[in-house]
Amino acid sequence: MRVYAVPAPRTVAPDAQLADDRVAGDMVLFQRRSAGGRRPVTARQFAADVRSLAAGFLSAGIRPGDRVAPLAATSYEWMVCRRLRAELGGRVGYAISGGAPLGARLAGDLGALDEDGFLTISGREKEIIVTAGGKNLAPEALEDRLRTHPLISQAVVVGDRRPYTAALITLDAEALSSWKRAVGRPEQAGPAELRDDPDLPARVQTAVDEANTAVSRAESIRRFRILPVDLTEQNGYLTPTLKVKRALVHKDFAADIEEPYR
Numbered sequence: 001m002r003v004y005a006v007p008a009p010r011t012v013a014p015d016a017q018l019a020d021d022r023v024a025g026d027m028v029l030f031q032r033r034s035a036g037g038r039r040p041v042t043a044r045q046f047a048a049d050v051r052s053l054a055a056g057f058l059s060a061g062i063r064p065g066d067r068v069a070p071l072a073a074t075s076y077e078w079m080v081c082r083r084l085r086a087e088l089g090g091r092v093g094y095a096i097s098g099g100a101p102l103g104a105r106l107a108g109d110l111g112a113l114d115e116d117g118f119l120t121i122s123g124r125e126k127e128i129i130v131t132a133g134g135k136n137l138a139p140e141a142l143e144d145r146l147r148t149h150p151l152i153s154q155a156v157v158v159g160d161r162r163p164y165t166a167a168l169i170t171l172d173a174e175a176l177s178s179w180k181r182a183v184g185r186p187e188q189a190g191p192a193e194l195r196d197d198p199d200l201p202a203r204v205q206t207a208v209d210e211a212n213t214a215v216s217r218a219e220s221i222r223r224f225r226i227l228p229v230d231l232t233e234q235n236g237y238l239t240p241t242l243k244v245k246r247a248l249v250h251k252d253f254a255a256d257i258e259e260p261y262r
Contacts, residue, residue, distance in 0.1 A: 032076045041076065049080050057084075127246065129160045135218045137165060142211050142221060143244075149207035151175045154231040154238075156249050157221065158257050166260035167224040168253060169204060170231050179203065192228035201226065223260035227253060 030041040041049075129137040139157035146155035146167065153172040159165035171191050180187055183199055194200050204224065212220040231237035237245055237252075250257065 030076055030079065032074070046080070046083075050083050053080055053084050129157065129165070131159050131165065131218075132161055132163045133218070137215075137219050141214060142167070142219075145211035145214055146207055149204075149210070151179060151203060152207055154244065156231075156244055156246065158250070162261060164222040165219060166257070167208065167221045168227055168249065168256060169224050170227045170229065173230065190228070191226055195226035195228070225256045225259045227256060 027043050028040040029043050029046050031038040032041045127139060129139055131137065137157070137159065142157050142165075143155040146152050146169065151171060152169055154170040156168040157165060158168060176191070176194075177187065179185075179200070180189065180194075185194065185197070201224075204226065208221050208224055229235065231244060231249065233240060233242065237249055239245060
């Protein structure tokens with residue numbers, strides 16, 4: 001990882017949440033390989049390295065929407081690149097050397113090489129869905145698009161060994177309250193009572209239709225089910241990094257998963 005020393009046209013704020021070293025600054029997170037063997041890297045040092053890389057990107061004139069191909073020489077540098085991508089919500093292409101095959105897998109990530117040699121990460125290998133027709137689908141792209149709709153809080157795409165893809169959807173509490181006032185529904189009515197109201201599924205369907213424009217017909221969400229509760233870290237369905245605990249969701253909402261296939 002190159003640390004740029006040229007003046008950056010913008011600065012990275014000291015409190016920018018590129019890596020949260022305030023939680024456990026002196027905790028050792030990694031053992032980094034060096035000429036003298038391995039040395040420990042604390043949370044504080046990791047945060048400093050992520051900020052240094054961010055400053056390098058800014059110094060090089062990189063802006064949101066640009067295609068970036070950092071080449072990591074070690075696993076630690078790879079983690080710095082991944083952390084920067086995750087925190088900034090960016091899309092990073094990874095340049096691969098040595099004739100890596102199409103669809104190369106890196107640390108459990110799924111992706112595909114384009115004609116320029118960029119690898120676009122599309123999901124995690126362990127989360128891949130294989131439909132009954134043999135179609136492989138990484139659910140994160142669809143889920144991310146669904147979550148951009150203001151009424152949707154969380155989305156979990158399902159369909160493993162099923163004839164088509166479906167989705168479990170939870171509603172944002174504030175957006176749902178606004179919708180109820182706009183259409184004259186009782187304020188005390190929750191998702192469990194409203195999910196069979198024809199107007200609410202119709203509104204959610206617009207988000208599903210928009211998400212489906214990014215995938216093929218075989219990958220598209222055919223049906224969905226609105227869950228009676230949201231998925232949050234507080235009720236145990238999200239990790240501290242706000243990733244969905246898919247196995248737990250599949251277990252606790254098994255009946256709701258069956259509903260779209262009836």
